[in-house]
Amino acid sequence: MTDTVMDATSSAVPAPSSLLASRRLPRWTPLAVAVIAIGVAVGIGAGAGLSSHIQWGLIALALFVLGNYAVTARVEGRRQAKDKVATSLVWSAFILAVLPLYSLIETTIKKGAGVVNGTFLTHSMNNVLTIEPGGGVYHAIIGTLEQVGIAGAIATPIGIFTAIYLVEYGKGRLATVVTFFVDVMTGIPSIVSGLFILSLWFVLLGHAPHSGFPGSLALAILMTPIVVRSTEEMLKLVPNELREASLALGVPKWRTITKVVVPTAIGGITTGVMLALARIAGESAPIALLVFGSNVINTNPFSGPQSSLPYYIYEQYVSGSTASYSRAWGAALVLIAFVMILNLLARAIAWWKAPKHSGR
Amino acid sequence: MTSTAPSTAPPPTAPPRKARTVTRPGDRIFAGMSTGSGVLLLVVMAAIAVFLTVRAVHAIAKDHGNFLTTFEWNAALTPPKFGVAVLAYGTAVSSIIAMVIAVPIAVGIALFITHYAPRKVGGAIAFVVDLLAAVPSIIYGLWGALFLVPHLSGLNLWLDKYFGWTVIFDKSDPNSSPRSLFTVGILLAIMILPIITNVSREVIRQVPRMHQEAALALGATRWEVIRMSVLPFARSGIISASMLGLGRALGETMAVATVLSANSELSAHLLDIGGGTFSQNIVAKFGEATDFGRDALIASGLVLFVITLVVNGAARVIIARRKEYSGANA
Structure with a gap:
């Protein structure tokens, strides 16, 4: 953040080179905001006694989006801040979609792998009661x-x-x-x-x-x-x-x-x-x-x-x-x-x- | 070609010969087979409509309830009494929930693949999404019933607790399992995500680079590029992608049949168990149905057929119109 603060002070005296370049946050800002957001979310979650870790995650996500917006709006301007929000929304859409699809594949493989074997693949369900194990496909x-x-x-x-x-x-x-x-x-x-x-x-x-x-x-x-x-x-x-x-x-x-x-x-x-x-x-x-x-x-x-x-x-x-x-x-x-x-x-x-x- | 081979020096005075097209038997047979296949498809479509209608009319004529407004489905009674009101409601509600959840997320993923992710990562994700579109619906159903349902109880209780006042999220019996239209909607959303993502991605990829570079050159941020040049161009394509997804959601059978615990009540409480959809009802009732009961189910299938026909037709018309207007992607 020190770079930007210096930029902010120096822009009071407009140097010809800084006219074209607007103030920029350093590249690690989103990461820093994310770390702070997760920290605060864990604090809130543990403090309020929320049992579900999904809720912790959602709080962290909301804090991250808000924090990122606030910081960017303050330093780079509203338009850039909106851009940041859109970026985080697109990323979260992606993560949100990956989770269930990943879980689908993972569950199928985990639960199916224990069942599939030579017998399962070469036997029918003839004379197998549905409540007892055995039989096949x-x-x-x-x-x-x-x-x-x-x-x-x-x-x-x-x-x-x-x-x-x-x-x-x-x-x-x-x-x-x-x-x-x-x-x-x-x-x-x-x-x-x-x-x-x-x-x-x-x-x-x-x-x-x-x-x-x-x-x-x-x-x-x-x-x-x-x-x-x-x-x-x-x-x-x-x-x-x-x-x-x-x-x-x-x-x-x-x-x-x-x-x-x-x-x-x-x-x-x-x-x-x-x-x-x-x-x-x-x-x-x-x-x-x-x-x-x-x-x-x-x-x-x-x-x-x-x-x-x-x-x-x-x-x-x-x-x-x-x-x-x-x-x-x-x-x-x-x-x-x-x-x-x-x-x-x-x-x-x-x-x-x-x-x-x-x-x- | 022997018959039309021109002589080396045609007499200049001869009248201009008509260009004769030689049609060989092979050509005629092949063209006939091709055209025949095309016509066969039309015949099949027409036959679907006709045969379903024939059986449906047979059933509806003997229905002692109003086919459109009756709640229960008792085709085996004498006199039979059945109607599609609950099914239509359930189908519409679950599909709407699915669309509300899936469309923004799918567009988000499509944008992620095309504009946000690094190029190679984007390609890999697109490939995986393509594969996911091929996962059979019964597997979504199995996963939904055995994994998703138990994991949604918490969300259900939370919605009931904080949003119960909205009526739709009011759960009458908090202890009942979440085999509700709401859960079905979430599952359908997950199922139609890949197809909406795929089609939207294709459309977004066709947005002319020049438009985007022009916006960037004017100093637009990435989001402004998307909002001002990508989305307007891709809007109709995204709409039709969504309608294709809607068509899937409307007709989905097995995933609904495994997850929903159906009854013939029409309730505004989305979290309550009960309700039904067209295709779920058909699969659930088919086993013990008499011949007449099957006709009744065919009648409900006809309604579903007409609905999906309209939705898909509309989607295609939108796509076709877009093709005419945009010369940019020629």
Whole structure:
């Protein structure tokens, strides 16, 4: 602080050099204010007997923001002080958001790590009472892989072809309408897509048999718009020169698309599809309506109820015993690992296949 | 190309040949498949609306309560009596709480990533936020029910003690567990943070550098740059990001189903247990529902579908309008 005090006194006699530079606090001021704020907050907290350390932290935060504002307003002026407040608010927004998200990951890993082992991954819940430990997620993993696989097999071609239509062929009103509804479709709640397949089954068959396949259809509805969106973005990045060069050589348009445009963008398209798969792998609402869950291994997605990882977690949570809670955490860890691996692989592909001279 | 190959010296007197486009079968099939996929998506959207409506009308016709204003959900009674009033209220309240909490924080994080954090740190955080957007909702639900709920009792008591006079924070039974709409709102806020952050960050990143540098050159502080050049440019994008988050919050199923202890009471006391949301009600009632009960649930799903359609459509219209106006990011 001594620097600034000297500055303040010397500015009474305006030297030509100090006209341009306004008074500045030294860089360590925020740190000093923070230390003082924490000290006072601990004093208040201990003195008033506040038990929760979160309250101590909040008091310290408020004191820090106020103190920082006051000091800066006094030395550097109101505008600078407002800037400081905005900075502290942005930082606290960040910290505030990190805490729960960190806690989510930490809790899942901590509680799940003790449960996941070889037996857990290779056994079903057949003949296991929900209140006793044991059992596993094998049947759920099979269910998830099959349902997500079928959904992907349906949604990927439709999604990619729609994107090709939008980028390469789409003109006029139809393209606008398709774009708009693809966007809107992205926001369909998963439960609504489940209800749609349910009512479709009702209307077509008169009843709704539980099996993996209708679940896959509902997941495909959720997945298609995501694939369309990402593929569209990737196809738009393909330089027009490539298309023109190919067309100028007399290559038919569809050959141009399949041999030039799509291969150029294939890295990005793969990434998009994998991200979409990761997204639907975590959906449980349509599974609850259409696949219904099961305790035994059912490898046939076309008949009989199946399980799936997200639905398994829900089932175990609802059972409400200590043993089922820990199974739920274990399954949550497996699911998170599955989704994260898909995500990281997808991003690795994107990074590896990224056009090297895209001008970005 | 053999058919259109030009001869080396076309006779100058010949009438100008019409440029014939050759359509090959391959082209026609491929174009047909692409267009067909696009049309298929439209058909699916239309089918969703039609099939839900068909079943819903069937159920609502036999409803002996007013579908929009009845509180309870008793589709199994004879005569059946059910309505969406409590569900609509619960859905709206929890989503509003989520938005109030999530939007400022999400914009804060987006600004942190783009303007405050060191560049490398910002990139790393953006990557992590991207990953967090992929965490399945059931895991948020599990965490919310087994971790967040016990940890919120203190906050609930504190709110009740000091802000009980505001009615909304008045907790009728201080000892009840905090499985309330308020807790659901907090959980939804945490869930939609990543998506709002991601979209806002993309928009904020598109703010022209020139605008910001001009403001800096005029002597603006960092906050003034953000307030005067970044936020005005990004406003509509942030609004639509928030509405995308709102769409998520409205339709969220499993996280609500695990946390909320539902009943059919419509209460202004947000901290009290009870209430319900559309999707939570569907999952909770589906198991024991008869065929007619399922139709009734489909009817409530139709209402949810229409609401999310409107919210998402509005968000997209805002984004599209912005694209037209801003030539700056071309």
